[in-house]
């Protein structure tokens with residue numbers, strides 16, 4: 001194999017690795033059913049069938065949990081776009097094709113479970129949710145012109161990012177039922193991450209320079225798939241403020257562990273192109289770490305200010321500073 005195999009040659013060379021990891025995945029993945037995770041006894045009809053339509057006071061989720069749940073669900077909803085992305089990048093034949101089908105079927109479960117939960121428990125406005133789904137799916141998701149190698153590097157990080165995000169959203173709901181459901185979904189995302197991560201590890205051995213370039217570009221340009229949905233900026237700020245998904249988690253729990261697994265900063269055998277990409281990646285990671293530290297510090301200052309304000313409001317009147325009285329010197 002030459003230093004820069006063609007895309008078709010690389011996909012063909014990776015096929016046995018895909019097959020091996022598909023078998024591994026099928027052995028590891030446990031069967032589960034979305035209906036088991038939904039508290040159906042809490043459900044009731046909406047006005048169309050003679051019941052009552054949704055009203056904000058029916059939701060037990062706070063604004064943060066709502067924002068995170070909606071973002072996660074809409075992201076899962078856009079599955080036809082992601083299916084298209086990987087079905088056209090990889091292949092629909094052989095082990096690649098089997099994986100594309102299997103992965104799509106597993107992902108579909110996530111949207112089913114979260115939607116059923118939200119509608120049954122009246123966690124969010126189902127009309128607003130449906131309109132948002134229509135908009136987001138109509139515009140679709142387009143990753144641009146990623147090569148198969150870039151796509152597989154991207155999804156390695158993206159699957160782990162969704163795992164972290166689902167897991168922390170579960171905790172933020174303060175509902176053990178939702179927490180259990182999102183923990184179950186997060187397990188699927190983790191297995192997906194392992195699959196893609198192993199493919200990239202094999203690609204690093206077959207085509208180190210090309211793969212290193214793809215990894216660097218995908219880390220540097222990383223964007224969540226939901227970035228184009230309506231309200232994403234506002235909701236991702238809420239999600240970051242709550243520590244459900246933020247720069248610190250992105251650096252420490254998503255990107256760095258995968259880079260460590262691939263041993264990108266310890267490997268030999270890169271040519272000038274791979275070395276260059278690795279240097280760019282190292283510089284980016286250092287910048288991301290610094291940005292994450294700044295973000296966490298400013299979030300802490302904000303939380304401290306909020307806490308101080310609440311303490312003042314809750315303190316007995318005798319302890320509160322009266323702005324009309326002179327301060328004792």
Ligand SMILES: [Fe+2]
Nearest residue numbers: 076107110162
């Ligand atoms: Fe998913």
Ligand SMILES: [Fe+2]
Nearest residue numbers: 159188189192
């Ligand atoms: Fe996934």
